[in-house]
Amino acid sequence: MNYAICNWMFKGLNFEQSCLKIAKHGFQGVEIAPLTLVEDPRSLTANEILKIKRALADTGVTFVGFHALFFSPPNLHITSSDSGIRRRSWNHLRRIIDITGELGGGTLVLGSPAQRKAVGISVGEAKRLMIEELSVFGPYAAERKATILIEALAVRDTNVINTLEEARHVIRSINSPGVSGMFDFHNSADEKIPWSELIEAHFDFIRHVHLNDVNGSYPGTGDSDFGPAFKKLAQKNYEKWISLEIFHQPDDPDGVLSETRKF
Numbered sequence: 001m002n003y004a005i006c007n008w009m010f011k012g013l014n015f016e017q018s019c020l021k022i023a024k025h026g027f028q029g030v031e032i033a034p035l036t037l038v039e040d041p042r043s044l045t046a047n048e049i050l051k052i053k054r055a056l057a058d059t060g061v062t063f064v065g066f067h068a069l070f071f072s073p074p075n076l077h078i079t080s081s082d083s084g085i086r087r088r089s090w091n092h093l094r095r096i097i098d099i100t101g102e103l104g105g106g107t108l109v110l111g112s113p114a115q116r117k118a119v120g121i122s123v124g125e126a127k128r129l130m131i132e133e134l135s136v137f138g139p140y141a142a143e144r145k146a147t148i149l150i151e152a153l154a155v156r157d158t159n160v161i162n163t164l165e166e167a168r169h170v171i172r173s174i175n176s177p178g179v180s181g182m183f184d185f186h187n188s189a190d191e192k193i194p195w196s197e198l199i200e201a202h203f204d205f206i207r208h209v210h211l212n213d214v215n216g217s218y219p220g221t222g223d224s225d226f227g228p229a230f231k232k233l234a235q236k237n238y239e240k241w242i243s244l245e246i247f248h249q250p251d252d253p254d255g256v257l258s259e260t261r262k263f
Contacts, residue, residue: 001233004029004064004243006210007036009256011249016055025257029064030056031109031243034096035072041095049102056103064241065106065146065208066096070115077115078133079126079160089115090133097141097148105145107208107241109182113158126160131173138176149182149208154189162190164202171205184210184245185224195229199236209233209242211260216247218256219263226263 005027010018015037022030034041038048056063069092070076076089093108100106110116118126134148141148150167161167167181183199183206191198199206213222250256 001238002029002062002241003027003261004031004062004241005257006031006033006067006243006245008033008068009244009246009249010036010253011251013253015052016059019055019059019061021253021257022061023059025254025261027061027244027257027261029062029241029243031064031107031241031245032066033068033071034066035068040073041092041099044095044099049099052103063103063106064243065108066100067109067111067210067245069093069096069108069110070112076112077119078112079116079118079121079129081120086129086133090137093137093148094140097137097144097146100141100146101144106147107182108141108146108148109151109208109210110148111151111153111184111187113153116160117158118160123159127170130160131170134170134174134179135176138174138178140178142176142178146178147207148179150179151182151184151187151210152190153187156189157187164188164191164198168202168205180207181205182208182210184212185226185229186210186212186214186216186245186247189214195226196232199229199232203236203238206238206240208240209238210245211242212245212247218244218246218260220259 005022007018038044078089080086152164152167215222
């Protein structure tokens with residue numbers, strides 16, 4: 001397995017400084033939240049992309065992909081009933097896919113609960129809109145060595161795609177190599193079976209794993225038993241990324257990285 005860090009956790013550090021910390025603690029990859037680079041990815045210049053490449057090369061850290069895709073700029077909503085907002089939101093994703101390709105390819109975790117939530121339309125209509133758009137963006141992503149990963153999120157956060165089984169239905173409906181799925185420990189709150197059984201049942205489309213405790217922090221801060229899940233990943237010969245994603249920016253990121261690496 002390969003170990004990565006989602007860079008949103010680094011408060012006050014620039015991209016290269018974050019990569020230096022990641023490398024220092026023995027992690028191989030970085031998963032980037034676009035808003036940590038620039039408010040609007042459409043304004044990211046060729047020179048700024050070159051600086052990202054240089055930081056990765058200088059620190060020996062691998063670009064894994066992007067997450068928190070629609071958190072910035074404001075007012076993005078991929079299932080909006082307003083076609084103008086919806087088009088702007090999907091064009092935003094197109095730019096992130098292009099940047100992913102320029103960085104050598106990677107994964108794009110489609111979480112963003114508020115920006116996909118069904119508001120003023122039915123949940124079924126919201127899913128239909130997602131499938132319609134992703135059926136177009138899947139091949140576009142694949143051409144650029146990118147894979148859009150649909151993340152199941154808890155009902156407390158969104159009303160669109162809450163379980164891995166629902167994610168499977170959407171992925172099968174799209175049927176594109178540019179669209180697949182992933183597993184997030186924290187966000188599997190609405191599942192009815194243990195983590196290890198979920199991994200067994202859906203391993204065929206798990207292309208990425210977000211590591212976090214059910215409290216939204218790093219392993220060891222709660223009472224979760226990760227052992228069976230990691231045994232199952234090992235049994236299935238999982239060789240992709242395990243990426244730490246916590247939901248706060250710690251005052252002591254070195255401590256978080258050290259404890260996670262020990263874990």
